[in-house]
Amino acid sequence: MIAKILWICVMFGVFYTQVSAMGGTLLCYRCNSNQPGCGTPFNWLWFWGEYCLEEGDSCIKLIERKGAEEVITRECLSNLRGFRTDIPADQYEGCRPAAKDVRLGHYVNNSIAQLDIHRDYYDEVTWCFCHFDNRCNSATAIKLSGIVLLISIIFNYFYKI
Template sequence: MSKLFLLVFIALSQRVQSFGIGSTLYCYQCVSTQPGCSPFNWFWHWSQACPEDGDTCVKVIERKGASEVVTRDCLSALKGVRTDIPADHYEGCKPAAVDVKLGNYVFSSIKELDVKKDYYDETTFCFCSFDNRCNGSSSLKVNKSVMFSLTALFMVIHFLILR
C-alpha cells in the first residue's frame, strides 16, 4: 500500500512541476480585449502548443497614456505580423525595436492603420521559454523549493514513521 502511495505522490509531483508533455512549449494565446486576458485569469484561457521547436512564449505590452493592450502568444505566431520584435529573444522584458525605414513611402490618411507603428508611446516584449505557460500571471508558477521541501517531508514520513 505504501509503495502505491509513493508512486502516486511522485507522479503527481512530477505533473505539477512539468505542466507539459515532451519538448513542446505551451503558451497562453489571448489579447487583452478578450475577457480574462488582462488582468490574466487562467480559468478563461487554455494554453496552446507552440508550432515550432525552440519556440518562445511572448507577452507584448503596448501603452498609450493610461490605456494598455496586452497580447500573449508564441513567438512564431507573431513573427509574420510584427516588425518591431527585438533581436534578443532571451528571457526577460525588452523595449520594441525601432525600424526607421518603416512606412517612409506610405502616405495613408487613415490613422487607424498605424502604418509607421508609432501609435503607442511604449511597447515592451517579455520573452520566456524555460517554463510552460510562462506568459501568464507570475503568481501561478510553482515554487521549486516548496516542491522539494514537500517531497523531503514525504520521504521522512514514509521511511521513518510508516516503516
C-alpha cells in the same frame, strides 16, 4: 514491496510518455486583454494555455501603452514573427522595449491615419520573453514542476505512517 516498485514504474512510465508526447514544445497562454480575464489581473482559469508550434519557441507578453490605455497580448513568438517588425533582437528572458523600424511604411503613400502603417500609435511597447517554464507569460503564477510533484507523491507513499 514488489507492488510499490511496480507502482513507481507505472507512474514513471506515465510521466515519461506525457513529457515525450509534448515533443519539447512550450505551453503558453494565448489571449488578448480585450478578452475577459486576460488583462490585469490575469485569470488563468479562463485560459489554460496552448502548445507553441515551433521547437525552441518562446512565450511572449506584449504590453502596448498609450496614455491610460493598455493592451496586453500573450502569445507564442512564432505566431507574431510573421507580421510584427518591432521584435527586439535580444530575445533572452526578461522585458525590453520594442525595436524601431525606420523603413516601416516609408514607401507607402497613404493618407488614412487609422491604418498606422508606421506602427507608431502606441507611446510605449514592451516585449517580455520567457523560454523555460510552461505558461510563463502570465502576470504572476505559482509554478509546480511535474518532477517535484512526482517526488512528493513517491515520498508520501513510502514514508506514510
